[in-house]
Amino acid sequence: MAARPRIRALIGGALAAGVAVIGAVAMIPDANAAASTLGAAAAQSGRYFGTAIAASRLGDSTYATIAGREFNMITAENEMKPDATEPQRGQFNFSSGDQIYNWATQRGMKVRGHTLAWHSQQPSWWGGISGSTLRQAMIDHINGVMAHYKGKLAYWDVVNEAFNEDGSRRQSNLQATGNDWIEVAFRTARNADPSVKLCYNDYNIENWSYGKTQGVYNMIRDFKSRGVPIDCVGLQTHFTGGSSLPSNFQTTLANFASLGVDVALTEVDVTNASTSQYAGLTQACINVPRCVGITVWGVRDSDSWRSSESPLLFDGSGNKKAAYTSVLNALNAASPTTSPTATTSPTGGGTQSPSPTPTTGSGGGGRILGAQSGRCVDVPNASHNNGTRVQLYDCNGQTNQQWTYTSSKQLQVYGNMCLDAAGSGNGAAIQIYSCNGQTNQQWNINSNGTISGVQSGRCLDVWGTGNGQQVQLYDCWGGANQRFSLS
Numbered sequence: 001m002a003a004r005p006r007i008r009a010l011i012g013g014a015l016a017a018g019v020a021v022i023g024a025v026a027m028i029p030d031a032n033a034a035a036s037t038l039g040a041a042a043a044q045s046g047r048y049f050g051t052a053i054a055a056s057r058l059g060d061s062t063y064a065t066i067a068g069r070e071f072n073m074i075t076a077e078n079e080m081k082p083d084a085t086e087p088q089r090g091q092f093n094f095s096s097g098d099q100i101y102n103w104a105t106q107r108g109m110k111v112r113g114h115t116l117a118w119h120s121q122q123p124s125w126w127g128g129i130s131g132s133t134l135r136q137a138m139i140d141h142i143n144g145v146m147a148h149y150k151g152k153l154a155y156w157d158v159v160n161e162a163f164n165e166d167g168s169r170r171q172s173n174l175q176a177t178g179n180d181w182i183e184v185a186f187r188t189a190r191n192a193d194p195s196v197k198l199c200y201n202d203y204n205i206e207n208w209s210y211g212k213t214q215g216v217y218n219m220i221r222d223f224k225s226r227g228v229p230i231d232c233v234g235l236q237t238h239f240t241g242g243s244s245l246p247s248n249f250q251t252t253l254a255n256f257a258s259l260g261v262d263v264a265l266t267e268v269d270v271t272n273a274s275t276s277q278y279a280g281l282t283q284a285c286i287n288v289p290r291c292v293g294i295t296v297w298g299v300r301d302s303d304s305w306r307s308s309e310s311p312l313l314f315d316g317s318g319n320k321k322a323a324y325t326s327v328l329n330a331l332n333a334a335s336p337t338t339s340p341t342a343t344t345s346p347t348g349g350g351t352q353s354p355s356p357t358p359t360t361g362s363g364g365g366g367r368i369l370g371a372q373s374g375r376c377v378d379v380p381n382a383s384h385n386n387g388t389r390v391q392l393y394d395c396n397g398q399t400n401q402q403w404t405y406t407s408s409k410q411l412q413v414y415g416n417m418c419l420d421a422a423g424s425g426n427g428a429a430i431q432i433y434s435c436n437g438q439t440n441q442q443w444n445i446n447s448n449g450t451i452s453g454v455q456s457g458r459c460l461d462v463w464g465t466g467n468g469q470q471v472q473l474y475d476c477w478g479g480a481n482q483r484f485s486l487s
């Protein structure tokens with residue numbers, strides 16, 4: 001539901017400091033401005049939009065630029081799998097996984113862990129052991145990897161693809177260690193990191209009437225009834241020649257959610273990127289309050305594991321495809337009332353919470369309200385451009401006024417841009433910029449109501465109270481023009 005920005009004549013900044021500004025014309029945000037990236041559009045209803053990242057591609061500037069701009073959740077495509085993280089028994093290697101983790105979190109993105117126990121991409125030494133030895137190796141692996149990422153990830157795919165198409169358990173070396181291997185994996189995971197949400201992840205569980213869907217559903221219902229810790233189900237959503245978007249997809253999501261777990265679309269790709277299937281799968285998620293987000297399995301078609309089917313949202317040159325627009329439009333049309341139900345921490349409790357910790361607000365963020373002006377910190381014209389200076393404006397609850405204070409002290413807007421100081425001296429401009437993890441994008445929320453820059457030590461400050469008044473840095477003195485509340 002995109003609406004065009006309107007132009008209003010503003011008398012800006014004339015109410016204070018004796019600054020005479022007459023008839024200044026500024027672009028100011030429309031009440032229903034649409035977001036222009038997938039992550040920001042999803043954030044409007046409290047969801048994320050993610051992609052799988054391959055560490056080896058991060059040096060490709062087109063790839064990194066698109067990924068950094070569009071997404072706010074990242075899954076390592078291969079780098080956190082057992083063969084990558086424990087190539088020899090007891091010898092862990094997190095170099096590629098950390099490369100992706102650091103790249104993502106430096107940009108204010110969250111990370112899904114994928115995956116801890118799977119019949120595929122196992123370290124070769126798992127092939128030489130079985131029974132209780134393999135069971136113990138799986139437990140040790142989960143403990144070793146989760147210790148490394150403790151408190152850092154939003155979700156972990158604890159177990160991946162453990163079912164056959166008919167709903168029975170897949171015969172694998174892990175299954176051969178005993179039918180309880182999955183619940184042992186989840187119990188181990190909860191103890192290893194109580195702060196992260198624990199997911200079961202699989203493909204071909206999108207059609208409610210399919211045997212495999214029923215098999216997974218019954219396992220989760222059983223786990224819930226017996227107190228086996230599980231927080232979420234990932235539906236991979238690989239729609240290929242043999243499996244396209246089922247008409248009952250939303251029913252499937254709703255039925256899983258009714259068991260008391262989050263649901264997510266975790267590895268989406270669609271043969272030839274059918275616009276109707278992409279729009280339909282997005283809408284199904286939007287319609288289910290506990291559907292927390294969507295991840296596509298790669299950035300450009302050329303990055304896909306099935307690139308010959310051109311299944312992603314960007315073509316090989318990095319251009320947005322029609323499917324991109326269909327997804328963006330569906331996300332922008334979502335009402336905040338369809339946002340995911342707030343969920344409590346995983347049942348194991350724990351003191352660490354996945355970062356970032358959002359401020360309040362239905363769109364995933366909260367307002368920064370000026371004490372003197374009663375107006376909100378606002379990105380003019382809902383701009384997403386680096387370097388756009390922020391201003392005061394009448395509070396309207398739109399996404400260009402919704403800020404999320406993260407555990408790394410960033411004030412994020414749109415899910416992937418940060419409040420940024422263009423300098424550190426008195427009068428330095430306060431603008432939005434792509435999140436980069438630097439200290440000029442880190443802020444302390446002080447008990448006296450001021451917000452000070454970690455780099456500069458100076459405070460957010462306004463010289464006036466009117467619409468269009470620009471925000472700057474200035475020596476902290478605690479006056480009303482430097483006090484803001486996050487709400």
Ligand code: G3I
Nearest residue numbers: 052077078114115120121160161203236238267297304305
């Ligand atoms: O890195 C090596 C390279 O050095 C070597 O020359 C080359 C030779 O084939 O292989 C490269 O490794 C490949 C790796 O992807 C990185 O590109 C592996 O062979 C290849 O098997 C591996 O495929 C991955 C596949 O999982 C393995 O099962 C795909 O990238 C990855 O997208 C895919 O992801 C899975 C999810 O984890 C689970 N759900 C299904 C999904 C698609 O299969």
